[in-house]
Amino acid sequence: MAMRLVLVFLLSALLPFSLSQVRDPLAWLYTRQSPGYYFGSVQALTAAGGDCPEECDCPPTFPVAMYCDGRGLTAMPTVPSRIKYLYLQNNAITAVPDSALVNATNLVWLMMHHNQLRSDAIGMKVFLKLEGLERLYLQHNNLTSIPPNLPRSLRDLRINHNHIEKVTPADLEGMDNLTILYLHDNAVSDIGASLKALKSLTLLDISGNKLAKVPDALPEHLHQLYLESNSIDSLPEGFLGGFTQLQYVRMAHNQLTDKGIPPNTFNVTGLVELDLSFNKLERIPIVSTTLQHLYLQANQIKEFTLGSFCSIVDVTNFSKLRTLRLDGNEINRQDIPSESALCLRQASSIEV
Template sequence: MTVTMRVVIVFLLSALLPLSCSHGQDPFAWLYGPQSQRFGSLQADTTGGCPDECDCPPSFPVAMYCDGRGLTVMPTIPSRVKYLYLQNNAITAVSDSALVNATNLEWLMMHHNQLTSDAIGKKAFMQLQGLERLYLQHNNLTTFPSNLPRTLRDLRINHNKIKKVMYSADLEGMDNLTILYLHDNAVTDMGTSLKALKSLTLLDISSNKLTKVPEALPENLHQLYLESNSIDSLPEGFFSRFTQLQYVRMAHNQLTDKGIPANTFNVTGLVELDLSYNKLERIPPVSTTLQHLYMQANQIKEFTLGSFCSVMDVTNFSKLRTLRLDGNEITRQDIPTESTLCLRLASSIEV
């Protein structure tokens, strides 16, 4: 195999690596590794120098590594830098002028610092007209940052202390945003603030203080994570408007049978539905296309086969592969014999 072929294969494999899902490993962690593993030789551009407290490798001149250096203030950022790593420090503020020279930034990693909302200038991010990824998770933010670049594709502000995301102006115009992590905050209300995010495919607002699902969610969502809130009901026809929704997680809420309108979850396209650790007494009807259903730790008292198959014959059966019903008030003896025809693809049924 020639050198050229090896390079092509490595490039293709790296391009096919999947993005991580909620709470998963950072898909870009490979960039944080040893310099020798990142990139081959590139012509060095040292325009603007490099702060003493940071690392600007000649092999990757458009990146500046200042992570885990004990920094308490923002360093000087050369204009050539596109990828700035400031995570795992003790930075408390980002002034309006802190990024004025960093107009070429595409990635800004500031997670695991000590940022507060009052210490972030209202114009701090405005000049970053090419920014695509902004990581602000694990800080001390209490409000949603203002004047964020409309070029963002990936915004992570989970594990903060944000209570409300009420104003659509904060997110309006973010037509490229596909990933929004807001989980592990203290959000009680979101109003219609997410309506403008036309390209959003992954929304994680789990582990907040929501008592109802947010209104006017983007219709192109693929993944919606709402677990560990206090939601007790869903609006009529809530999921029918999401034509591309595949993964819904609502575990650890307060859902009851009364709060779920008929056929709420009986929508085609869903691949995984997690309703575990709620207060449901019946298995809600689901689409025959659903593949994974998690209902453990509810108050289910009977196995309703009609929830999976309204008609059972050779051509009509559920595509369900995983069904968890353990931690309820039924036993394996409560599963009717006809279930072998309806649930013929299920490799795992736990009761």
């Protein structure tokens, strides 16, 4: 009976709490702070012959994982060759020498966010033999550049909240499998065409940087593009025309003006959400009738132009817009023409 209770406890502890309520479905992996939160009581029962470092937990119920998160570590522990999932987040590790992962060639996930890693303290050969690594989390460190020789097997790279100033083509060369790239909250001012070769990339977040323009030659299969909180004042001609699957574009907190946006830039089918709030727009840009959510709050818009949403209004031609935010501009509800009820017949929320 006692053994059954222990097993029930362990199984329930493995399940993340309220996954459906967090934006990132993997957030539960890196929000645990206290040592041994899940497996502290079973470290001594390691099923792999006692090769688990003393400062970590290696549960017999999950023998390919090693939990070293939130242990106050300042250096890398020894990693057994059987480990596939390595959790080192929330420590004070400053360096990853070439020898640190020499035995850990089977790694699939490496979680090292919320440490004190420096770029000059990461060995040139650390990642060379990690040919199956899929997730690498390095956010919230002290990195000034993307580490060299990253595995081409990577699918999810999170390197946000560091001090990276530049991204070069060599940094991401050959990463044909990469689908998620978080680069936000760095100091990037230059990307050039470094991202063009990422042919599988679907989510790119480069908000909170020092970009003065939209990066050249973005991957064509992007599904989500986040460019908030930069210094972008204009968009290139045909900005969205080359994307085949793009649905979410967020460019809030930039310096966009009417003059800097070519006509019909946002009049593209497929777009679901467009956020242009906190810019310097004086007019509502023309958007596609298929757009569902448009955020324009905190601009300098002076009139409600119904033609921005509908060029023709009849039984079959109307906007699919559900959410429209215009609060914080220079218009009020009296400026909305009465015929807008036909054009915006699906809108459940219009804020002015």
